[in-house]
Amino acid sequence: MCRSIKTLRPPFSEDVTEIDIQAAALQYVRKISGFRKPAAHNAEAFDRAVAVVAEATAELLSAIEVRGSAKSTG
Secondary structure, X not given: OOOOOOOOOOOOOXXXXXXXXXXXXXXXXHHHHOOOOOOHHHHHHXXXXXXXXXXXHHHHHHHOOXXXXXXXXX
C-alpha cells in the first residue's frame, strides 16, 4: 500500500497498456478505501469504483497534451 502509483504519461511511460491503467485504478481504489480486497458486501462498489477510475484515467491520458512530445492517441 505504500508504493506510489506509476506515472502513465510521456515521458515517464511511452507505451501505456490497458493493464497499466487497470493496475493504477486498482491501486488508487485500494488506497482510498483502505481495503486490499473488500468483503463480499463491498465487492460490487469496489469493482465499480475501479472500473470508473480506469475509464477516467484512459480518458485523461487520451486528452492531455505534454509539451515537447506528440499527443498520444491512446
